[in-house]
Amino acid sequence: MRRPKAAWRQAKGGAAFKSGHAAEWIAAAWLMAKGYQVLGFRLKGRGGEIDLLARRGGVLAVVEVKRRATLEAARLSLKPAQFDRLVAAGEAVRRNRPALKSLELRIDMVALAPGRFPRHLRGVERGA
Template sequence: MSDRRRRAERDGRRGERLAGLYLWLTGWRVIARRVKTRRGEIDLVARRGRTLCFVEVKWRARREELDTAIDAYRLRRVAEAAALVSARLARPGDDMRIDVILIAPGNWPRRIVNAWQPQS
C-alpha cells in the first residue's frame, strides 16, 4: 500500500471516529461500523429511538473540498448496501434514512440529514 493510500485510510478512520463521537453527542448510538456488503460499505450505522440511520462519512483536508466530497454515485452505493443489511439491523416500524457527515480539520462536522432520496 502506498504512503498516500495509507494516509487516506488513516484519515478516513479518524473521520469515522469523530463522526461517531458527534453522533453520540447528539443523542445517537452507533450500533455498527464499517459494514461491508457485496454492494459497498456503510461507514456507520446509528440508532436513535425508532430511527435507523446509515451514515456515510467524508473526511477532507480542507473545508472547501467538502462541497464535492459526496455525489449521487456514492450515495447510491450506500443505499444499495443499506438495503442488504437493513433486514438484519432494523426493527419493525423503524424509519430508515441515509445521512452524510462531512469533516475537515478545525471545523465542526457538517451533517446532511436524509441525503438520499430514491428516484421514482
Template sequence: MNSAPERRRTTYLRGHRAERIALLFLLLKGYRPLARRYAAAGGEIDLIVMRGDTVAFVEVKARGLMGDALSAITATKRRRFSRAARAWLSRQPWAAGKTWRADAVFVAPRRWPRHLKAAFELEMS
C-alpha cells in the first residue's frame, strides 16, 4: 500500500514526465519554447510556447485515460492559469502585439499526446 507522500511523489514525477513529452511533441509541431513551469499571481502555466505570431499558454494533463484528462481543467484552474498568463504578459512587452491562446496537451499511456488549440478562453480582465 502506498503512503500519501509516495503517491504525491509519483504524481509529481508523472506530471514532469508528461510536460517533457508535451514539450517534445510541440517542438515537433514547430513551436519554440519560451518558458516552463511559469508560476505567478497564484497560478502556474506548464509551458509557454510560440509559433509564428501566436503565443500559446499550455496546460499539460496526464491521466490514465484520455477522457479523464479532458475533464481535468476546472473553472478554478482556468482562473488561476489566466492570472499567471496576465502576469507573464505584463513582463513581456514584446508579446503585446501577438495572438494569445490557452492550449492543452493531454498525455495518456501508450497514446500519442493530444494537442487541443484554444482549449479554453483566457480571462484577460
C-alpha cells in the first residue's frame, strides 16, 4: 500500500510540472523562430521522455529543456545516463517513423534562466 504524498510535496511537484511545461513552450517558440519545425512535445517511449522533437533540414533534434537559476547550471544538469536515454528515445522515434529514418539524429538542449534569453545548445555531447 502506498502512502499518500504530503500536501506540500504535491504542491511543489505541481508547480514544477507547470514551470517545466511553460519552459517547453518557450523553448519551442525559440526553436521555431530559428527555423525549426516542432514535431512533438513530451513524447514518451521505451527509451525515455523527449521534451521536444524538432526538425530542421536533414537534422532530427531531440531537445532537452532545462530551466535552472543560471544558464550554466542548466547546461550542466544533463547527466550521462539521461543523455543515453535521450539517444535511445530518439533512435526509437526515428525507427518507428519512416519519414524520419533518413535524418541525422542530434541531441540538443535549450537552457533557460530567469531574466536571460534562452540558449540553444546544438549537438550536446554525453557528460557535457
